[in-house]
Amino acid sequence: MNSKQLQYFLVTAEQGSITAAARHLDVAQPAISLQLANLEHELKAKLFARDFRGVELTEAGKKFEKHAQLIMGQMQAAKSDLAGDQSEYKGKVILGLSQSNCNVLSIPLLKELEHRFANIELVYKIGPSFEVEKWLAEGSIDLALCFTPMNINTSSKALPIIDEDLFLYISKQPQNPSYSELALYSNLPFTDLQHYEIFVPEQKDALTQLLQLEAQKRGIKLKSKRGFGQLMTTLHYVTQGVGLLICPSSATFHLEQSGQVRPIRMIEPNLSRMVYLQMAEQKQNNNIVKAIFELVREVSADTHAKQHWRGKLLDEKYRRTEPNNVADLLDQQTENYSI
Template sequence: MDVRQLRYFLAIAEEEQITRAAQRLHMAQPPLSHQLKLLEQELGVQLVERLGRKLKLTEAGRTLQRRAEQIVGLMEATVSEIVEHESGIRGTLSIGTVATTGSTLLPERIRAFHQRYPMVHFQLWEGNTHQITQLLERRTIEVGIVRLPIDDTKLYDMIRLPTEPLVAAVSHNWNQGESDSPIRLSDLADLPLMLLRRQQGTSIYEQTVEACQLAGFEPRVLCESADIMTLLTLAEAGVGITIVPKSAVSLRTSTRLRFREIVEPSLESTAAVIWLRYRVLSTPARRFIETISPTSTEL
């Protein structure tokens, strides 16, 4: 068993088909099937089972997949580090982020990181928390910036970011007291609310609804959306009021939209930087995480 065979096996495991794996590896299907058979013979176990046209990993196959990812990742990181001794840190750093936190956390850190490591290229992905964790699990990105809580916490290491309040984004057309004064949650009882769509791992919707119920009313949810910019645009147009993290203030500079602190009760949200616990990170990813915190903390 060598690294080449492990790469072949990982492609099969991820594509769940010999045909697609062979296309991905730019090789013919029969040699790839033969390599899988040789690997099973060498280990003396069945690694995959056929379910129609798809392949499913056996328990032994899943174990090998985890180990192969670590071995191949360590090999790639080792080669990268050796090259970097001569030419400096280079490569591509893929980061996924939820919109509000990414807009406040990333610009200054990317600027400083680029000044220090000018040969590192960035790929940025944006989505909700569930989408970011999927990108991490597919290994499309190395680092994710999400809102807590997340599912399957044992999969990740993380650095928690400071907790921030949720605020009400209100059009200037809405007459809800002084424009800069805090607003009680009960003041929103008879008003149409627009909330971040419920997603796996996203709690702002549930948190808001539960808080409204505890305040003695059932919220009038007019609209749900996974796109915070869509909610802010609708709020600016006077369609309704949306509740968003305070960092969303930086996404919208229009004077027609006012952000009001929510009191009685106050609502909060916590974001975090996360990465797969058992993945060998590239040097750029490790260095970037160090810019968030000198010592990363585990879940």
Template sequence: MELRQLRYFVAIVDHGSLSRAALVLHVAQPALTQQLRQLEDELGARLLHRSAQGVLCTDAGKVFYEHAQAILKQVADARSAVTQSTTRPSGSVTLGLPHSISGALALPLLMATREHYPEITLQLTEELSGNLSEQLRSGRINLAVLFDDGQLGAFTSTPLIEEDLMFICRAGSALDPGGASVAFADALGRTLILPAQQQGVRPRIENAAHAAGLALANVIEINSIAILKSALLADMGATLLPAAPLQDQVESGALVARPIHSPALARSVTLCASKNIPLTNAAAAVGRLVHQVARDLCERGAWRGAHLPK
């Protein structure tokens, strides 16, 4: 198996056809087809379904595509690590952000990277935290912002910020108990719109409820922040989330966010890297910048409900 075969395969999948990939790669299509056939013969599996409309990955092809991407990225990072300067880091860095974090952190980080490290190309990918963990483990991304749920032992991790969970509902909703804050037990008695069991803040909420001898009365499970926001505005339920992903609607008055007490709830946000794959100078520089930007956002109050770890 050769690196060029991996590059050819990834290009075919990315462009959706052998002919388009051949044009981009500047390789004759028969030669590209031959390399693909050799790769499939070596692996003993068909990687692509071919048709007049283009190509689609088989199940084996989907698995191989992820590994091929990871290998090619690590090769590119190895080259970059050898050639780049410690004083002027350059190259490509991929950082994974959970959906509920990107609204607060993504744009300020992109702007700071452009200002301080103009020779670094920062690529941000937005995923569910579980998907980001797998991508970080396989080397497809350099860094990831993850939530410390006690399951981050496979990574090197440093605390970033603490985010308070809030009771959030539509302004004027009958679900709103009013007052300056909401008791945790009172919040659990409402119809709640939450991520699925193993995503985002849900494990934190479930563990706190179990510790208090409480149970969630009625839960609507939605993993998408955009759909969850629409459901809140339609008054289908309330939620227990940090305010950041819903900050625009809270500031406009469309949604109301109230702190939770008895107990107060927060989640720990950490910056993680692989223990097995060294960071390039560029990735290390971006990691330091993530901490600086997060600190600045907290100190200015621009990251609503966030505070620095004690």
């Protein structure tokens, strides 16, 4: 039994014929007849007496009509109640993101927003790390994912979301002969990077500064090659086998899934960087900004669970519990099928 069957039943009873109900609902007559037949079969009762003039409720149909009206009334009340809750969350929220964060979060965030907060408009402002932090400090955005904790004041603390792993990405079919040996590696010591030319963002970017700091600690000089500003353009060169790039899986998970790139884990040390979620100072008491803040936390945990964003999840609130082994997975599937 479903809401469509109940609706068709009530309209048919009101109109006195299936033909009239079809006109009223703008639905094909056979579709209504099929749904009514399914409903009678499920209830094991004849709801309508049919003759050349139309249809008339049977005694069983009259009893069921009262229940159907009550159920449909309760469903409408539930919808109105939820719509009332959502109406409290209405407005625009601007979220600052790096290109890699946007790649992994933008679509799932909008999908969840559509279901939960249809009256909130979420706008993405995309830029390099230093620009995102500047926008947050000056208040031109409401929320941001940053790589530097910006404690603007005591009530605006940065929430650590994930310590994201950084990988060296290479095409599965490298065209540069110097990359051939890399195709065999799954791990690479950081000091070995000095032998390869690598795409890097501009000097002020948090990733470039992290790589330079690690190189200084180990007394090596990296052969860096300026990227193209747009991450997807740089990644295109990598997929074509004519470039190397260090970045998190959030930037490349879609290319890994399609087999266009392969990650090489950086070791000695294991390269990673912290990602923080922070709210602008003047938005601390804004309910719709708080709602999006929580939504970002939840979606971040979900993308981590799917291995789209790899690293150590630091924000435990929405962590998904995953099966520990094959036996656990089979038990979970059996439980799901039994529902």
